[in-house]
Amino acid sequence: MKKNVLPVIMFLFLAPVILHAQTKKPISPKPKAAPVSKAVMDRGKEVYLMNCLACHQADGSGVPNLNPHLVKTKWVLGSKTVLVEQILKGSQGKVEIDGETFNNAMPPLPQLTDQQIADVLTYVRNSFSNKASVVSAGEVKSIRAKIK
Amino acid sequence: MKKLLILFLGILSIINVQTVLANDSTVVKTTLPVDDIKLPPGFKATIVAGKLGRARHLVVNTNGDIYVKLERLRNGKGIVRLRDTNGDGKADDSMYFGNYVGTGITIKNGYLYASSNSEVFRYKLNEKNEVANPDAPEKIITGLVDQRTHNSKSIVLDNDGNIYVNIGAPTNACQVQDRTKGSPGQEPCPILEKAGGIWQFKADGKNQSYGEGVRFATGLRNVVGLDWNGQTNSLFVMQHGRDQLSNLYPEMFNDQQSAELPAEEMFELKKGADCGWPYCYYDQQQNKKVLAPEYGGDGKQVGRCEGVTKPVVAFPGHLAPNGLLFYTGSLFPEKYKNGAFIAFHGSWNRAPLPQKGFFVAFVPFKDGKPSGEWEIFADNFAGMENISSPGQAEYRPCGLSQGPDGALYVSEDAKGTIWKITYKP
Numbered sequence: 112m113k114k115n116v117l118p119v120i121m122f123l124f125l126a127p128v129i130l131h132a133q134t135k136k137p138i139s140p141k142p143k144a145a146p147v148s149k150a151v152m153d154r155g156k157e158v159y160l161m162n163c164l165a166c167h168q169a170d171g172s173g174v175p176n177l178n179p180h181l182v183k184t185k186w187v188l189g190s191k192t193v194l195v196e197q198i199l200k201g202s203q204g205k206v207e208i209d210g211e212t213f214n215n216a217m218p219p220l221p222q223l224t225d226q227q228i229a230d231v232l233t234y235v236r237n238s239f240s241n242k243a244s245v246v247s248a249g250e251v252k253s254i255r256a257k258i259k
Numbered sequence: 260m261k262k263l264l265i266l267f268l269g270i271l272s273i274i275n276v277q278t279v280l281a282n283d284s285t286v287v288k289t290t291l292p293v294d295d296i297k298l299p300p301g302f303k304a305t306i307v308a309g310k311l312g313r314a315r316h317l318v319v320n321t322n323g324d325i326y327v328k329l330e331r332l333r334n335g336k337g338i339v340r341l342r343d344t345n346g347d348g349k350a351d352d353s354m355y356f357g358n359y360v361g362t363g364i365t366i367k368n369g370y371l372y373a374s375s376n377s378e379v380f381r382y383k384l385n386e387k388n389e390v391a392n393p394d395a396p397e398k399i400i401t402g403l404v405d406q407r408t409h410n411s412k413s414i415v416l417d418n419d420g421n422i423y424v425n426i427g428a429p430t431n432a433c434q435v436q437d438r439t440k441g442s443p444g445q446e447p448c449p450i451l452e453k454a455g456g457i458w459q460f461k462a463d464g465k466n467q468s469y470g471e472g473v474r475f476a477t478g479l480r481n482v483v484g485l486d487w488n489g490q491t492n493s494l495f496v497m498q499h500g501r502d503q504l505s506n507l508y509p510e511m512f513n514d515q516q517s518a519e520l521p522a523e524e525m526f527e528l529k530k531g532a533d534c535g536w537p538y539c540y541y542d543q544q545q546n547k548k549v550l551a552p553e554y555g556g557d558g559k560q561v562g563r564c565e566g567v568t569k570p571v572v573a574f575p576g577h578l579a580p581n582g583l584l585f586y587t588g589s590l591f592p593e594k595y596k597n598g599a600f601i602a603f604h605g606s607w608n609r610a611p612l613p614q615k616g617f618f619v620a621f622v623p624f625k626d627g628k629p630s631g632e633w634e635i636f637a638d639n640f641a642g643m644e645n646i647s648s649p650g651q652a653e654y655r656p657c658g659l660s661q662g663p664d665g666a667l668y669v670s671e672d673a674k675g676t677i678w679k680i681t682y683k684p
Contacts, residue, residue, distance in 0.1 A: 164610055165506045168648040174607040175650050175673065176313070176330075204407055214407040218439045 147237050147245055155234025158227045162220060163235075171239030177215045179206050182239045191232075191246055195254040198228050225251040296678065297638040301592075304637065304678045307668070308341050308350040311675030315362035316413065316582065316658035318371070319668055322388045325350065325660075325677065327670060328364040328373055330411075337361060338373055340390070341677065348679065356393030362483065363414035363424070364658075367462070372422065374412040377405040379424060381462075399461075400424060402468040404454045409481040415494070417487050422462045423494055424472075427481035428455035432501045432553050433537035440507050444553030448537050451477055455536055457485070457496060457528060478534040478567065479526075483604075484583035484659075490597050491527065491627035495571075497580035497601060498524045501540055501551070502608040508552045516558075518609035519544070523578050524570035525599070525622070532568045539564035543573035572599075572629050577606035578616035581657045585624070588665025591682050598623045600636060602656035602669060607649045617641035617652050619659070619669060637680065640671060 166178040173180035181187050186194055186206070203216035223231070225248040232251075236243035296304040313330035320326070325341040333339065336355035344352050363374035371382040371390055380396035399422070403412060409427025416422050430437040433448035433455075448455070453469060456477035460467045475494070484497040505517030512520070521540035526532070535541075539548045548564040550556030574580065582602030586595050598621055605616035619637040623630045642653030649655070658670035667680040 160611070161506070161509070165503050165608060168607070168650070169611055170648055172648040172650045174648070175655075177607065180650070214410065216408060216437055218437055220439075222440070 147233055151230055151233055151245065152237065154227075155230035155232070156238075158223065158231035159234055162223065163231065166215065166217070171235070171241075173213075174215075176211070177213055178217075179208050179211075179213050180239075181235055181241070183241055184208055187235055187241055188243050191250055192254050194232055195228060195246070195251050196258065198223065198232070199255060199258055221255075225249075225255065295639055295642065298680065299636065301684055302637075302680055302682050304669075304680045305348050307343070307348065307677040307679050308353075309674065309676045311339060311677070313360075313672040314657065314670040314675040314677065315411070315672055316364045317660050317668060317670040317677065318364050318366050319660045319662045320366055320371075320384075320388060321663050323663060324389070325668065326364055326366070326371060326373075327658075327677065328361055329675075330360050330362060330672060332358070332360060337375075338364065350677070354393070356390065357396070362411035365414055365416065367416040370462075372399075372414055372416070372462075374414050374424070376410040376412060377401070377403045379412065379414060379422065379460075398466055399464050400467050400472070403458075404429065409454075409499075411481075411483050413483050413485050415485050415487050416462055417494070418489075418492065420462050421459050423475060423485065423487075424458050424460065425479070425482040425485060425496070426454045426456060426458055427483075428479075428536065430537075431480075431503065432507075432551060434553055438503060438507070442553075444537055444551065446554070450537075455479060457482065457494070459530075473530075475530055476526075476528040476532040476534065476568075478532075478536045478538075480536040483579075483581040483657075484601060486583045486585050486599075488527075488585050488627065489587065490585070490624075493627075494528045495583060495585070495599070496526050496528060497583050498526065498534065498536075498570075499579055500524065500576060501536070502577070504552070511552060511558050514611055517576075518612040519576050521576055522570065522573035523576065523580050525572040525574075525580075525583075525601070526568060527571050528568070535564055535567035539567055541570055541573055543575070546573075572622055572633060574601075574603075574620070574633065575615065577608040579604035579606060582619075582659040582669075584659035584661060584667070586661060586667070588661055588667075590665025591667070592684075594623060595621065597625075597627075599629075600659050600667060601633075602659050604655050604657055604672075605641065605646075605649050605652055610647070614646045614649055614652075617646070617655060619656055619667075637669065 171181035199221050201217040201219035228251045229246045229248040232246040315328045315330050317327040327339050329337045334355045337360045338357035340354045341350035342352040359375035361375040365372050369384050379400035382390045382396045385391040406429035408429045413425045428450045433445050434442040436442040457475045458472040459475040460472045479498050481499040482496040500521040504512040505514050522543035538554050542549050550560045550562045580601050581604040584600045601620045603616035606614045617640045618635045620633050621636040622633045640654040654671040655673040657672045660668045669678045
């Protein structure tokens, strides 16, 4: 009896997972992002340490109720335009993740160069168990131009 | 069969099943056993209640009822009254009321006082020592600054019919552009008109706002823990010091300095006190108030900070003192009488160095003055050592209250746990 039941239970467990995995469209437009070069990751990390780490923490886990985490959020993995604008314009009280909001303000960081923003966002999108396509300086440049 | 099971678990872990198993993860995660709260010999901590959510401050009534203020609504309510009806030390009865979130809660002269993030209400206690009309409080204070950052309105009363409310400054250091490298401090800092201090109101007033209140003390960035000291008949507060020295001024401060500086300060406040924020901060290594870099400081210069109110105790940076209580009970040993307990929420601004705090500290007092070094009283709320990010902490101490029997109650807001700490020689 027992022997027969276990595989059935397993199937019942796995079926929704498999179906879910098949139907769910990955948020990232390009799921098979090319591996990011170490040089870009190193540069991005440096920008992160100086400009983001205090609030979002070394492991991207954020601070409960104050600063959101950066792990697989729709901002990190989603539209590059929204993401770049988050860095250039900052925000307060706009982010909600799993019903939680955050009391601190994120300052706008327009003083970062297009290259620095591209590097740090590529780093974030490929750290803290995130996987998403690179952001290029050219993309940042055109998004910045539209804001002005 | 076992192999099949292992294979099955293996597949589960390969496929990202977070969504499916999300509900189970809480079951798997072990909660910290009670004895893991480390206390001096003879003390014991028991969990009175748990899973209340964001439990901020609490107050224990003379009949043992516990009122907890919640920063996230639960059952649509922001205050919970807990009661232990069978005397086993665990709350077995709860009553929810108050449709607002907030931090402050206290009892004085037959009233329960509670704050939202912009108002203060009070509830009359009836002859049975219970809240008479949970749905019809008097609104005594309204219209206080709430811009999310530092919006907790902690409250305490004196013995002359006044209530004191902290109004935290909604920025880090009053820069033109908050937390932005190169942005200068505003001169004068306009925030101080309506925030960055302690305001005094009448405890029995109605709808009072800035016009009816008195700015009792200024230059306080953000106070969460505060208490009235009955011995000195004065107000004591705990300030959260400014953040990000090395981040904003890497040429002046390294990460090590930025983790330790500035001090988290305990002040005894006299009316009219100016504690210096945003122009000054306290450097506990040099034992002096120094000029903030936003206002031309270099980490050493004193300048305009010469005359500002100094702390009575200075703690290491960023530990986040959220609760203050002067102990007047007789249950604990003599050493604790009239001394101060401080609940530290734990830091986030010591990164990239390890975070610290997540404990309840004690400062002995004699004749109204600190009479010895501060020490850790109750430790290990984080449930781990070497904590790098505050989200890892199991518990984050926030509020303190003294029970009628002299026990010390501690609340925490990561999960919403209430402890009762007792002593037996």
